[in-house]
Amino acid sequence: MHVKKAVIPAAGLGTRFLPATKAQPKEMLPLLDTPIIQYVIQEAIDAGIEDILIITGRGKRAIEDHFDRSIELETLLHKANKLDLLEMVRNVSNLADIHFIRQKEPLGLGHAISCAQKHVGDEPFAVLLGDEIFASSPPCIKQLIEESERLDGGQASVIGCMEVSREEIGRYGAIKGDRLGPQLYRIEDMVEKPRPEVAPSCLAIIGRYVLHPSIFDLLQVVKPGAGGEIQLTDALRELAKKRPVYSLRPHGTRHDVGELPGYLEATVSLALERPDLAGQFRDFLRTKLAIAENAPHRATQKLRP
Ligand code: G1P
Numbered sequence: 079m080h081v082k083k084a085v086i087p088a089a090g091l092g093t094r095f096l097p098a099t100k101a102q103p104k105e106m107l108p109l110l111d112t113p114i115i116q117y118v119i120q121e122a123i124d125a126g127i128e129d130i131l132i133i134t135g136r137g138k139r140a141i142e143d144h145f146d147r148s149i150e151l152e153t154l155l156h157k158a159n160k161l162d163l164l165e166m167v168r169n170v171s172n173l174a175d176i177h178f179i180r181q182k183e184p185l186g187l188g189h190a191i192s193c194a195q196k197h198v199g200d201e202p203f204a205v206l207l208g209d210e211i212f213a214s215s216p217p218c219i220k221q222l223i224e225e226s227e228r229l230d231g232g233q234a235s236v237i238g239c240m241e242v243s244r245e246e247i248g249r250y251g252a253i254k255g256d257r258l259g260p261q262l263y264r265i266e267d268m269v270e271k272p273r274p275e276v277a278p279s280c281l282a283i284i285g286r287y288v289l290h291p292s293i294f295d296l297l298q299v300v301k302p303g304a305g306g307e308i309q310l311t312d313a314l315r316e317l318a319k320k321r322p323v324y325s326l327r328p329h330g331t332r333h334d335v336g337e338l339p340g341y342l343e344a345t346v347s348l349a350l351e352r353p354d355l356a357g358q359f360r361d362f363l364r365t366k367l368a369i370a371e372n373a374p375h376r377a378t379q380k381l382r383p
Contacts, residue, residue: 081223081288082129083197084122084204087190088115089135089181094337103138104336105208110348110355114335115141116170117211123174125220127204131177131197133190142178147171186307191289192297200291202226202233205310207285211344214330218286221328225262226288230322235293237314238286239263239325240332244274250282251311253325263325265318270311271304281325283311284332293317 092104099107105115115132122130134141148167155164177197181190191205204219212218218238226236239253251270255263267278287310296313303309317323333347334340349359 080126081202081204081226082127083201084127084130084206084219085133085191085194085198086115086118086122086130086206086208087133087181087187088138088141088208089133089184089190090209091184092336095341101137103134103141105138106140106144107335107341109211109335109341109344110352113144114211115208116144116173118206118208119145119173119176121212121217121219122204122206124217125204125223127174127219129175129177131179131194132208133181133193134178135181135184145171145173145176186302186305186309188297188300188308188310188313191310192294192308195294195297198291198294202235202288202290205285205287205289209334209336210285211333211335212286212328212330213333213347214328218328218330218332219288221330222286222288222326225324225326229324233290233321234288235290235314235317235321235323236288237265237323237325238284239281239327240284241327242280242282244277244280247277247280247282248272248274250284251309252277252279253281253283254278255281255325258324261327261329263327265314265323265325268311268315268318270309281327283325284328286328289314290317290321292320 088103088105090104092099095104095107106113109117119130132141151167152164155167179193179197181193204223206219222236222238226234242250248271251268252272253263253265254267255265257263269278293313296316297308300308300313300316303312314323333344335344349355
């Protein structure tokens with residue numbers, strides 16, 4: 079069955095990015111000149127998704143405004159004959175069929191996904207977490223969709239994963255899997271935010287999933303888990319007892335843009351790929367690095383205001 083719908087949870091408070099996120103959604107922080115969530119939506123569109131549901135919460139109005147028409151801005155750009163900008167602004171509001179629903183209380187990722195039940199209905203769907211972006215071809219979620227369509231008559235749940243160090247695994251959901259191929263596992267168990275010493279492996283869940291709709295019934299009954307929140311991982315663990323759940327280590331580079339180091343890496347990588355920025359920016363980086371290597375004291379002094 080073709081996966082047509084995607085859910086993007088974007089209700090989190092963004093505390094890892096304060097103070098920038100005090101009065102604006104973390105999903106609207108720019109990577110170069112485009113908000114993070116637009117990259118995530120583009121990934122879904124590039125994977126053939128036609129319908130996107132964004133789960134928002136309090137203080138997330140800017141996301142809705144961003145994907146809506148802005149008649150005043152369009153009129154202004156038209157009058158000023160800035161037709162390239164006008165086309166770009168219009169394209170953003172025509173990207174896909176985008177819907178919004180509010181999670182009324184911040185009860186966790188699992189609860190946010192359960193808010194999508196009515197909209198998704200009885201078909202497999204994709205989930206893309208709004209604070210991770212991927213540089214890959216084909217798009218990360220497409221790689222998962224292709225596996226899902228290949229396995230179990232096109233009904234398989236497939237979760238993205240990556241290898242991390244034992245110190246890091248406590249920040250993720252951890253998977254215990256039976257290896258089926260170089261990149262593919264069948265999940266036997268999973269734990270959300272395990273203590274590193276008891277983690278079942280160093281395979282961490284990443285923010286890309288293709289889920290069977292029966293996850294919704296399990297999300298209704300699962301008890302609060304790690305952090306006192308309704309965890310998607312706990313419902314997936316129950317799902318894996320009823321039907322096969324797979325995990326795929328996708329090709330490509332993941333950036334956790336919900337935190338400064340990943341955000342910086344993504345910014346630099348994207349700038350180096352943009353033809354209108356790359357040349358000058360590469361020269362700037364070379365100079366900075368040369369100064370830092372030859373005279374580290376001078377480089378740090380220079381960086382301070
Ligand atoms: C969520 C999931 C976790 C996963 C992580 C990936 O956690 O619950 O299983 O490993 O995303 O980024 P969060 O980062 O929202 O705490």
